[in-house]
Amino acid sequence: xxxxxxxxxxxxxxxxxxxxxxxxxxxxxxxxxxxxxxxxxxxxxxxxxxxxxxxxxxxxxxxxxxxxxxxxxxxxxxxxxxxxxxxxxxxxxxxxxxxxxxxxxxxxxxxxxxxxxxxxxxxxxxxxxxxxxxxxxxxxxxxxxxxxxxxxxxxxxxxxxxxxxxxxxxxxxxxxxxxxxxxxxxxxxxxxxxxxxxxxxxxxxxxxxxxxxxxxxxxxxxxxxxxxxxxxxxxxxxxxxxxxxxxxxxxxxxxxxxxxxxxxxxxxxxxxxxxxxxxxxxxxxxxxxxxxxxxxxxxxxxxxxxxxx
Numbered sequence: 001x002x003x004x005x006x007x008x009x010x011x012x013x014x015x016x017x018x019x020x021x022x023x024x025x026x027x028x029x030x031x032x033x034x035x036x037x038x039x040x041x042x043x044x045x046x047x048x049x050x051x052x053x054x055x056x057x058x059x060x061x062x063x064x065x066x067x068x069x070x071x072x073x074x075x076x077x078x079x080x081x082x083x084x085x086x087x088x089x090x091x092x093x094x095x096x097x098x099x100x101x102x103x104x105x106x107x108x109x110x111x112x113x114x115x116x117x118x119x120x121x122x123x124x125x126x127x128x129x130x131x132x133x134x135x136x137x138x139x140x141x142x143x144x145x146x147x148x149x150x151x152x153x154x155x156x157x158x159x160x161x162x163x164x165x166x167x168x169x170x171x172x173x174x175x176x177x178x179x180x181x182x183x184x185x186x187x188x189x190x191x192x193x194x195x196x197x198x199x200x201x202x203x204x205x206x207x208x209x210x211x212x213x214x215x216x217x218x219x220x221x222x223x224x225x226x227x228x229x230x231x232x233x234x235x236x237x238x239x240x241x242x243x244x245x246x247x248x249x250x251x252x253x254x255x256x257x258x259x260x261x262x263x264x265x266x267x268x269x270x271x272x273x274x275x276x277x278x279x280x281x282x283x284x285x286x287x288x289x290x291x292x293x294x295x296x297x298x299x300x301x302x303x304x305x306x307x308x309x
Contacts, residue, residue: 003053003083005299008045010058010073012066016090016271016288017057023292029054033069041065043073045080054082055125055295060112061250061273063093067112071119078120086123086298087116088291090272091248095130096220113137125294127272127287128175128219128247145294146308147219147247147270150285152182154268155215155245162240164212166190166205168230176217179245188214190230203233210238221246221267224255228262235263248272249282 008029009017021028029049034042054077058070070087077085097108109131116124117140125143129135135142165187167176173189180187188207214234221227221244231242242264249269251259256279259267267279270287290307297304 003051003299005055005295006047006049006052007055007057007295008073010043010056010066010069012059012061012069013057013090013274015274016059016286016291019271019286019288020055020057020088020291020295023288024295031073039065041069041072043069043076045076048080049077050081051083053084053086053299055086055088057088057090057291059091059272060089060093061091061248063112067093067115071115074116074119074121084122085120086125086295087121088125088295089116090127090270090287090291091250092126092129092134095134098131098134109134110137123298125291125298127270127291130219143294143298143304145287145290145304147272147287148179148182148245149290149308150270150287151245151247151268152179154283154285156183160213160215160241162212164188164209164214164239166207166209166214166216166230166234166242168192168216168218168226172218175219179215179217190216190233192226192230203229205233205237208237209234211240214239214242216242216244218244218246220248220250221255221269222250223253224251224258224262227267228258228264231262231264241265243268245269249275249284251276 006029007021008031018028030046032044056073060066074085094108094112123141127145128147163185165176165180167173167189169192176187192203227244234242243266245268247270259281266283268283
């Protein structure tokens with residue numbers, strides 16, 4: 001007998017959760033999250049999940065509160081005798097802290113992995129991790145979806161000639177090359193030097209962009225400083241146009257203003273994180289159909305990689 005599937009969304013991903021449930025063909029589950037006066041959270045399922053395959057949709061941005069909410073949701077589902085508790089974390093907070101890059105610092109991504117597993121999650125589904133090797137921090141199955149499955153077709157629909165892809169930093173070369181491969185196109189690299197987090201000291205372009213329609217590719221746009229500076233530099237070097245494709249629109253601080261005032265034609269993002277404000281330069285493409293299909297394939301024991309390979 002196949003297990004009944006139920007999809008619940010936390011506060012950080014209400015809209016996306018509803019869209020995933022609709023794409024899957026079911027109603028989103030009824031979940032309440034009580035908030036005490038001191039901001040303590042108390043999630044409760046308002047319907048039975050006994051014996052069900054439960055999927056909990058929750059991006060963790062901002063990370064601290066939403067991670068705690070997610071952990072409590074997992075615990076509540078386990079204690080309510082769910083058959084399997086599957087965490088669907090479209091955007092994983094703390095993923096940028098994936099290694100010790102200087103002495104005496106934590107590895108935040110590993111802490112998150114320990115947290116998710118310790119409360120009893122049976123599976124994790126996510127999209128475009130900052131570093132793919134974070135999957136190795138988990139001892140449960142991890143389905144790592146590829147956001148370019150939905151963003152690449154949009155870029156193709158623009159029918160741009162002289163197309164060239166750019167990585168905004170050296171660390172994103174592998175990601176950019178994989179994206180460019182879908183188009184049979186070349187890549188260039190913007191090499192940046194940072195003095196501290198979210199602050200760029202200098203940047204230079206490695207490669208020729210003269211007369212090209214350039215697409216910057218990255219996983220996260222946070223304060224938008226890097227992406228806007230890279231776009232400006234590419235235009236100075238002779239690019240015909242510059243647009244950017246990003247999976248996770250964190251968009252902190254002055255990000256929206258920077259994007260509005262930038263030389264970018266447009267910023268293409270997915271809906272792993274809901275936008276805090278409208279921005280005429282931002283195009284949002286939904287990942288709901290991809291996540292819904294991935295959930296279907298998990299439940300029916302079909303291949304996940306077939307969705308994007």
